[in-house]
Every structure is written in structure tokens, then in C-alpha cells.
Amino acid sequence: xxxxxxxxxxxxxxxxxxxxxxxxxxxxxxxxxxxxxxxxxxxxxxxxxxxxxxxxxxxxxxxxxxxxxxxxxxxxxxxxxxxxxxxxxxxxxxxxxxxxxxxxxxxxxxxxxxxxxxxxxxxxxxxxxxxxxxxxxxxxxxxxxxxxxxxxxxxxxxxxxxxxxxxxxxxxxxxxxxxxxxxxxxxxxxxxxxxxxxxxxxxxxxxxxxxxxxxxxxxxxxxxxxxxxxxxxxxxxxxxxxxxxxxxxxxxxxxxxxxxxxxxxxxxxxxxxxxxxxxxxxxxxxxxxxxxxxxxxxxxxxxxxxxxxxxxxxxxxxxxxxxxxxxxxxxxxxxxxxxxxxxxxxxxxxxxxxxxxxxxxxxxxxxxxxxxxxxxxxxxxx
Numbered sequence: 001x002x003x004x005x006x007x008x009x010x011x012x013x014x015x016x017x018x019x020x021x022x023x024x025x026x027x028x029x030x031x032x033x034x035x036x037x038x039x040x041x042x043x044x045x046x047x048x049x050x051x052x053x054x055x056x057x058x059x060x061x062x063x064x065x066x067x068x069x070x071x072x073x074x075x076x077x078x079x080x081x082x083x084x085x086x087x088x089x090x091x092x093x094x095x096x097x098x099x100x101x102x103x104x105x106x107x108x109x110x111x112x113x114x115x116x117x118x119x120x121x122x123x124x125x126x127x128x129x130x131x132x133x134x135x136x137x138x139x140x141x142x143x144x145x146x147x148x149x150x151x152x153x154x155x156x157x158x159x160x161x162x163x164x165x166x167x168x169x170x171x172x173x174x175x176x177x178x179x180x181x182x183x184x185x186x187x188x189x190x191x192x193x194x195x196x197x198x199x200x201x202x203x204x205x206x207x208x209x210x211x212x213x214x215x216x217x218x219x220x221x222x223x224x225x226x227x228x229x230x231x232x233x234x235x236x237x238x239x240x241x242x243x244x245x246x247x248x249x250x251x252x253x254x255x256x257x258x259x260x261x262x263x264x265x266x267x268x269x270x271x272x273x274x275x276x277x278x279x280x281x282x283x284x285x286x287x288x289x290x291x292x293x294x295x296x297x298x299x300x301x302x303x304x305x306x307x308x309x310x311x312x313x314x315x316x317x318x319x320x321x322x323x324x325x326x327x328x329x330x331x332x333x334x335x336x337x338x339x340x341x342x343x344x345x346x347x348x349x350x351x352x353x354x355x356x357x358x359x360x361x362x363x364x365x366x367x368x369x370x371x372x373x374x375x376x377x378x379x380x381x382x
């Protein structure tokens with residue numbers, strides 16, 4: 001026989017996100033199975049070795065005379081749109097030997113996922129917590145296996161009502177599952193678009209292997225092992241179909257694998273799909289002259305030049321234009337060079353830019369560029 005109680009644990013993340021590691025926020029006492037319990041949350045983690053990168057969550061037995069209580073602790077985070085997250089859901093069954101006994105997870109969810117998926121506009125994080133007390137020797141319920149069941153549904157194609165044709169390969173699927181996971185698929189498959197009534201839909205600009213991995217994630221919330229190239233393709237697919245969680249998962253995996261051979265393609269991907277942390281990691285990597293010189297020898301360098309030129313131009317100012325022009329000349333970026341010279345042509349920009357150290361360096365390294373500026377900036381003395 002079981003007795004249970006479920007509560008919403010709400011954390012004011014705006015106030016709690018900067019607390020010290022080991023600082024705890026506790027719920028009110030919860031009554032279940034004739035015992036009192038308390039949820040303890042550590043916004044920056046309970047252990048110093050985790051470096052504040054995870055939120056920790058525990059269940060504590062607080063009744064004075066309670067001993068050897070068998071209980072199940074269920075917890076899952078609520079996405080900011082109000083839907084439950086089955087990926088950040090946990091269950092454990094334990095015996096709480098005495099008052100103060102505490103069981104839970106010191107890495108319940110990473111703070112990166114909190115910021116990107118769970119913190120609401122008002123700054124709150126909600127975690128649903130369940131305390132299930134075993135009052136006799138009934139067997140404990142098994143852990144959640146929704147992902148495994150949906151994965152088998154995908155594999156067997158039982159009840160599939162739509163098929164996607166990708167690169168000549170057919171992928172049977174279920175409209176309801178796709179619509180529940182992706183707002184793009186929801187509009188495409190259940191809305192007023194023509195695809196809503198078509199039994200077969202052809203997709204372009206995505207490889208069969210990428211679509212297969214994305215489909216597996218949609219059904220199971222899990223990713224198969226993948227190399228850097230596949231991760232970049234999945235990031236593109238996640239952006240295309242508004243799969244925010246998949247995008248967040250791909251980002252750190254790509255950051256961890258940045259190298260001389262991958263930085264060009266990864267930086268292009270980060271710039272295209274607005275992944276700021278990934279972009280910063282690539283730029284920091286290239287700031288090391290040895291890495292930049294090695295990257296110039298790779299096949300991706302042409303693409304890298306195009307991306308870097310766009311990034312450099314997006315950040316150009318009177319303080320940086322001379323240095324950016326120097327870089328454009330050194331690495332043969334004609335479009336970036338043209339834009340910098342045009343920026344110089346404005347008198348108000350020129351008068352400030354010539355006072356920077358970068359302008360002095362530009363004149364020393366590339367006097368021919370100064371001659372081009374002289375021709376372009378009519379009426380100004382160089």
C-alpha cells in the first residue's frame with residue numbers, strides 16, 4: 001500500500017542564482033505516509049567539486065520519531081511554457097533510516113539548462129516533487145520508461161500516419177508525437193498547411209542520417225553517439241524545427257570538441273544559428289596565433305574567412321576599424337577591406353580612427369592601404 005503527496009517547489013532563481021555553493025532553499029514540511037518531509041534545493045549545488053554548475057535536489061525526512069521509512073522521491077522540472085520535462089526527471093527509492101536522512105541528486109539539472117529552458121520571464125523555476133511512502137511490502141513501481149516505449153513505437157512504425165522522404169529514404173512517424181515536440185511540425189502537420197493532409201512529405205536540405213537522429217531525439221529525448229559534423233547538422237535541424245532542448249544539448253558538445261580541424265565549420269555554424277557561447281569559444285580559440293595559423297591550412301579556412309569577416313564587420317567601430325582593416329589586408333578579405341575603407345570615408349569616423357594605435361600599426365605594415373585611403377578620403381590629410 002502506498003501513500004503519496006505531490007507539491008510544486010518554486011525557486012526564485014533571480015535571487016538564488018548567485019548564492020554560495022552549499023546554500024540551501026527548503027520547502028515547507030510535506031506530510032505523506034504519516035511522516036513529515038522537506039525538499040531541499042541547492043541552487044548552485046551541494047558539492048564544491050561541481051563548481052556551481054548544477055542545481056542539487058534532495059528529500060529529507062524531518063519527523064522526530066520516524067525510522068526505516070521506505071519512500072520514493074519523484075522530481076521533474078517544468079519547462080518555461082508550462083510543460084513537464086521528461087529529460088530532467090528523476091526517481092529513486094530509498095530507506096530513510098532516521099530523522100535527518102537525506103536522499104537525492106547533487107546534479108539534478110545543469111544551470112545552463114535552467115537558464116535556457118526552465119527560468120520563466122518572471123525569474124522562477126518550478127520543480128514538481130512527489131513523495132510516495134511504501135506502507136507495506138508492496139513492490140516499488142518501476143522507473144519511468146516513456147522514452148523507451150516511444151522509441152519502440154518509432155522503430156515498429158505502429159500506427160504511423162505520415163511518412164517523410166529524405167534523400168530517397170522513407171521515415172514513418174506519428175503526427176501527434178512530432179506536433180507535441182516541435183511547434184514547426186505542429187504548424188506543418190496539424191495546421192492549415194497543405195502538408196497537414198499529405199500522407200507523404202519530402203524534405204530537402206537535410207541528410208537522412210541527421211533526420212534519423214533528430215527523429216530519435218524527438219521520440220526518446222536521447223541522442224545517439226555522434227561526431228562533431230553530425231552535431232553541427234543536428235544543431236541546424238534543431239534551429240529549423242524549433243527544438244530548443246536539442247539545440248542546447250548540441251552547443252556544449254560542440255564547444256568541447258573545438259579544434260584546429262573543426263573550428264572553421266563550428267564558428268560558421270555558431271554564427272548562422274546564433275549560438276553565442278559556442279561562437280565565443282571559437283573566437284577565443286582562434287585568438288591564439290598558433291591555432292589561427294594552423295586553421296589557415298585547413299580546408300575550412302575559406303569558409304572561416306567569410307565568417308570572421310562578417311563577425312569583424314558586425315563589431316567595427318572607430319576604435320577597431322584600423323585593426324580590422326589590417327586583418328582584412330593580411331588575410332585577403334576584400335569585402336571586409338572594402339567596408340572598412342568605406343567606414344573610414346566618413347569624416348567623423350576618420351578623425352577619431354586616426355588617433356588609435358591600430359592606425360599607426362596599419363601605416364607601418366601596409367602603407368599601400370594608406371594610399372588607398374588617401375584616394376578615397378578626399379579632402380583629408382593622412
